[in-house]
Amino acid sequence: MSEPVHRALGLTDDEAAEIESILGREPNHLELAMYAVMWSEHCSYKSSRIHLKRLPTEAPWVLVGPGENAGVIDVGDGIAAAIRIESHNHPSAIEPYQGAATGAGGILRDIFTMGARPIALMDPLRFGPLDDPRSRWIAEGVVSGISGYGNSVGVPTVGGETVFDATYTGNPLVNVLCLGLLPADRLVLGAATGEGNLAVLLGSTTGRDGIGGVSVLASAGFGDEDADAEKRPSVQVGDPFEEKRLIEACLALLDAGLVVGIQDLGGAGLTCATSETASRGHAGMDVDVAAVPRREPGMEAFEVMTSESQERMLAIVEPGSLDEVLEICDRWEVRASVVGTVTAGPDRSDGGRLRIVDPDGTLGDAGVLADIPAASLHDAAPLYDRPQRPPEGFDLDARIGPSSGEVPESNDPGADLVAMLCDTSWVWRQYDHQLFVNTVVGPGADATLLRLRDPLSGADTGRGLALTTDGNHRWCAVDPRVGTALVVAEAMANLACVGAHALALVNCLNFGNPEHPEVMWQLSEAIDGMADACEAFGIPVVGGNVSLYNESQGTDIDPSPVVGLLGMVDELVRRPPGPRLVAGGRLVVIGPPPQRELAGSRFAYDRGHRGGGLPALDFGLHAEVARTVAGLVNSGLLAGVHDVAEGGVGLALAEMAVHSGEGFSAARIDDAVDLFSEAPSRIVVCVEPEQLTTVLNVCESAGVPTTRIGVAGGDRLMVKGLVDVALEEATVAWRDRLPNALGHGTTQG
């Protein structure tokens, strides 16, 4: 006997029964297809919603919190910033170039949907190891896709992360963050209001690409390669030139005040855009499926309604404005077609319906093809409190994982250090990271720093916006709660290194299969850890995305929550020093003395050691360290600055050395534990001798401990009794790691 239709569409038997009870009758195929995409994990967050409620979301400067297309905060001078992060992991695993390209395209639409001009993209990327050919193919394709789409759509990609680790073999993580700016008084929400108003579809024609992307692709794991290859048609195909014209046309429509509401078409396509706008606007909508411009003949109604063809927007306009709307679209060569009408809301007994009609039977049957309560696609979506279980042997009280014994000793800490060095410029030199002439600090530093200019007049505010994305799967694998709090703390430290304080956080929660109780436990714990840190630091969470089913061959990825943190520099008068050393500069660690703990560190993980308890995080001290360092950066008192994270103080010093072409000579680092411990709240600074007393005094009066550890200069990386490596050797290893694996691709260097 063949599989029932609802199961083939990804719905469970219980979900199908619930749909029948909502409708009071058996759903037809089109209706089932619409519920299937909207109730998919990707669209409904059915496994995570119950946990996400625990995140703090409020602050006086938050204008729009989670649940809209993007979070929006007030950044002063009448300017608001819209920010969002998303994943495009599954499409990128199957078709790296288009997967990554359409990830960028999709998030841009989320931002200009809010009325904001997108001004920056960030791409946190996680791939399998460089010695795995398929992972290299994925990495190359993803970077090309971001470069190909982002550069030509005309939005700079100003930063991100690049991580290679075996946990991502077969299931890379391709996250993308977008920041946009808008006049605070022009904020638009994606709501369809005003009975009789028109729904106008803007942009591309609708094809058969990406059908079921959210359900077939994004809400299931990966198995064997042949089956995965068959999913390739579920990946959408992007056209950055179409998107560029769409951005300009939509912003022109908003400038002219011609739209009542506007919504992008992303996951679940027209079904999502029409039902979301209708239910947000407390209305209903009639959609004429035959009026949707189609890319190919013979498309059925369910294909039109669930297609994820890219570069489309749905604008709600008053009938009297239609001619002007069409004129602006024509100028930008953007297709515009009236496809629907706003109808009465649920207050009327027959209102609030999303009706899909085909009056003349152009696509098949004539008449009303689907008739469902618009809000039920969202509000009635299932909510699961899936079973959770900590991993075997995890001590919940002591927060200590199963012991893997002692971390093996290092025979050659210098060689270990060199092996960790990796210059990521191979990636970001392929991205336009300077467009809009705002990039003060671009990719490759602790955080990106953009000057803040008025989105309409271009006037300089004299302030700066800082952005960073951070994640650490090793910490989160040991302890997802403390690990995630440490990730938030690291993001704050990164902002401090460019002189910024945190304003708002967005998160992309990349986890494995939620039907595995250990994964649900990781997710729930990570959310608690994020809530702990955000509450303690006073950072509101303004948006997020959950990507589940990140698994390959039955193995879940390590828990990989990624945070995007937006910060502010109140007076942007000079370029931050960056991770640099100057000859003769004094090296100081600002922050608490080292905790002798290697659990969760890269050093331990590389030796197969994955248990133990993470170093402790003192929220109050951490905030004070971040504040103090940001102040020192802004006063121009530092010659170099870099936070201690992956690879410990050792890697922080080595990175400063290769970035600046200066060696160093350090002491007071007793052994490999001190060298590689990733205990938080520590920032390495390089200080000109004449500034040293001032810097130490500033720290002391803030109650922040300092440790002098050495002097910069020379052509060697030296840690007394532990490390002695030639700067040249370290530099070559750092610079050549990615080009040697992925191809030089440039005639330089």
Added chain:
Amino acid sequence: MSVRVGVLVFPGSNCEQDVVWAVEHLGAQAELLWHGDGSVSGVDAVVVPGGFAHGDYLRPGAIARFSPVMEAVTEFARGGGPVVGICNGFQVLTEAGLLPGALQKNAGLKFLCAPAVLEVVTTRSVLTGDATVGQRLSVPVNHFEGNYTCDDRTLASLRDDDCIVLRYVDNPNGSVDDIAGICNREGNVVGLMPHPERAVDELLGSADGRVLLGSLLSAAGTSVTA
């Protein structure tokens, strides 16, 4: 009266606002000129900015050259008006026949966004009048198709006629003779791959582009008074 610079906008252009900002930062006025309008009247200089005019479909600049505004730009150039094409704008000027040669894919077959050190080769162009020969300038490049190429005869005449304006000190894209920018024989039409508008403020890392755009404004001012 302050100099007025017209900055072209094609669908897909993306550096037009950056050029406007840089020009205004240097004290001149700027005005956007829509590709579909067939006029550049009222401006003292024209900049064809970077981006992806018409999506770079077919090849960069190949469609843009047919936009109505390009006829007006050609006429403006023939009359001695200063015209500068930056990046995609350089590609458009070669496709339009206002400058010789062509821009092909970078030798490394990758997009490249990075700082580049340029050497001023001649000061007879509208972009380098205020610079000195041999002066080194740090100005970023940002392109996939920035590898300048031309036949041997064209190269010989570029050299003989002193039409090579800027050279890369460390060639990033495989351009013939390390060429970063060229001009026509009269020196009033210049094309270059690096982005001077991205280098007018020390806060962003370099202000070396000021002398280039400043030269353009001087040349435009001279043509106004002349």
